[in-house]
Amino acid sequence: MKLNFYNKNKIYSLHEPQAQVYCISKGKERKKYEYGSKASIVMTKNSGIIVGAVNFSKNHYDGYTLPEALKQAEELAGRRPGVAICDRGYRVIKFIGGTQIIIPKNPGKRASAYERQKARKRFRKRAGIEPIIGHLKSDFRLMRNYLKGTVGDSINLMLVATAFNLRKLLRQLLDFWFSLFMVQRHQLLTSV
Secondary structure, three states: OOOOOOOOOOOOOOOOOOOOOEEEEOOOOOOOEEEEOEEEEEEOOOOOOEEEEEEEOOOOOHHHHHHHHHHHHHHHHOOOOOEEEOOHHHOOOOEEOOEEEEOOOOOOOOOOHHHHHHHHHHHHHHHOHHHHHHHHHHOOOOOOOOOOHHHHHHHHHHHHHHHHHHHHHHHHHHHHHHHHHHHHHHHHHHHO
16 A cells, blocks of 8 residues: 555544644744644734634635635624735735735835835734734634534634633723722822
């Protein structure tokens, strides 16, 4: 029997033999591969709230995952984003529906200082999403899923996104109550 190591239909997990687990190349020196299913996360640019989280049963090219993620974000947020700032994995597609896809690239020689600054600011916001994905994996247990099948993967991803948003909301409420307490304390101390 001859083994074919170049077959794409390998089984990476014995408890998920329906090929729900894939080898995803990360392209990083420290950790070249991850095993699992591919997920796409849509966040707002300024507030950092997760408005869409989609799990995929296949290991698609990143550009093919974006239409479904934008569709879910539109359903949940009530409106479609006008601009999507993505990484270089989405470089083939320029427009999806009414959404413009922007990826990092070197500005042209004719770009003004304002255009360069605006692009730098946009892509720094995009680079700030990578640590959030790391926090989702480590703090909210996105790294390991104990639920079975693609439905379990989707449920786990939605629970992680919900927990992240609730934590952000609770921190804002705590900051509000703390500032209110400090104002009351300051008024009490100054009136005495």
